[in-house]
Amino acid sequence: MSKVKIRLVKRAIRGNQQAFADLMLSQAEYLTQIGHLYLHREVDIQDAIGETTLIALHAIQGLKKPELFRTWVTKILIRQCYKRYKEQAHEQPENFELPEVPESLERATVDEKLDLLGGLKRLNDRYRQVLLLFYYQGLSIREISDLTSLPENTVKSHLKRGKAELKQWLGGDYFEK
8 A cells, every 4th residue: 555545544544534535435446346246236336335435434443554444444345245245145136247357267258257157156155255356356365364354374275175166166277377
């Protein structure tokens, strides 16, 4: 995180609402991308981001390390997405769109991408979350560990097991880098 953003976070922690608003605006695209990984409908994504903003606004004074603002707000968003995901689990999305695929999958066919998405949906939530953060968001194992509050070795295990389950289900090696 840049020094300018760290100063902005410190101002927001001290109660400066304009600094907080500027911070959230600077994270809007990133938070929307994260929301798309968990939720299908735009309205649900925007609701989750709105709720995240409110929670963050009320809790920012408790943020101890300003340089971890992005990780902190992402954790809040993921919890809000899971809350909505569980509420919507019984519903079938009306207008489902694939999330953007990582560069390593850009050459995959539409059928392969659909198979991959189907495979991801069948995975256990903990494996799916780690795979999405690693491959779709390009986060490192350490960053995923910080976001999910899982030890780094657990993140590595989830990646390995999730890839193995996908490979078994898909019968291919879509995630090989």
